[in-house]
Amino acid sequence: MISCEKAADICNKSQYNEATTWQIVRFKLHILLCKTCAVFTKKNTKLTHLCDQANLQQLQKEDKEAMKAALKKELQ
Amino acid sequence: MPTNELHPNTWIDKYADYLFNYAITRVSDAEIAKDLVQETFFAGLKSAKNYKGEAAERTWLIAILKRKVIDHYRKINSKKGKAEIRMGYANMEDAEGDWLEEKVADPFSQSGEQSIENEELGLALQDCISKLPSKQKLVFTMKTIQGMNTEDICNELGINASNLWVMIHRSRTALMGCLNQNWF
Known part of the structure; x- marks a missing residue:
């Protein structure tokens, strides 16, 4: 059986659809037997769902740089 | 003080x-x-x-x-x-009398509640993200909000994939803890 550390790693990757089928099979087996990892997986999946639901927006790096420059100018 | x-x-x-x-x-x-x-x-x-x-x-x-x-x-x-309000009942003679009840029940109230909740969630999440250590914050936002792929992030930040996943793990664990009280 894979370790809890490995299971957490696969769990994180699967949140971004980056786990392979074989990894997921081994991970599913692990969480069948490990309650701690099952709880972690539930929370981790919920976090992904919350992030999707929140539809977070971010300013582009260039926008922030422009804002910084403008603010700096204003500060002088 | x-x-x-x-x-x-x-x-x-x-x-x-x-x-x-x-x-x-x-x-x-x-x-x-x-x-x-x-x-x-x-x-x-x-x-x-x-x-x-x-x-x-x-x-x-x-x-x-x-x-x-x-x-x-x-x-x-x-x-x-100047926004128009279109009632659309002018030529619906069959629906006479129905319009009042239908107009009283706001069909958007549920989606309104949902959007308020999403807004609160967004701000709570943003607040928790802002508390992450700067490198974790950067990796998490690039991966989760900007949806960049692993290889691009690694190239841009000069880290390897294992480092990236460790940072993702730490940031997600911290966020779960931060959001725990209200959202889990």
Whole structure:
């Protein structure tokens, strides 16, 4: 059986659809037997769902740089 | 006793995304939201001498942004006021008498509640993200919000994939802990 550390790693990757089928099979087996990892997986999946639901927006790096420059100018 | 101080040099790194999310949920336009955030920082600088230190820096900036959002709607109010209300019952003779009941029950109330909840969630999440260590914050936002692929992030930040997943794990664990009380 894979370790809890490995299971957490696969769990994180699967949140971004980056786990392979074989990894997921081994991970599913692990969480069948490990309650701690099952709880972690539930929370981790919920976090992904919350992030999707929140539809977070971010300013582009260039926008922030422009804002910084403008603010700096204003500060002088 | 005032304990808070203003640090305008750190405003953009610390609060720009938070303010941007706040603004965008109210004006639904990224460009306008960006301008409002910029104006908020300028207004903050101008009125810095009036800051008493009683509110946290971010709370104070949000208060300014709220004003900016109101001003924005005042400016476009003339256009907004002309918005048409289409009842659409003029030629539905069969539906006579039904319209009142249908109009009383607001069909959008549920989606309104949902959008308020999403807005609160967004701000709570943004707040928790802002508390992450800077490298974790960067990796998490690039991966989760910007949806960049692993290889691109690794190339841009000069880290390997294992480092990236360790940082993702730490940031996700921290976020779960931060959001735990209200959202799990």
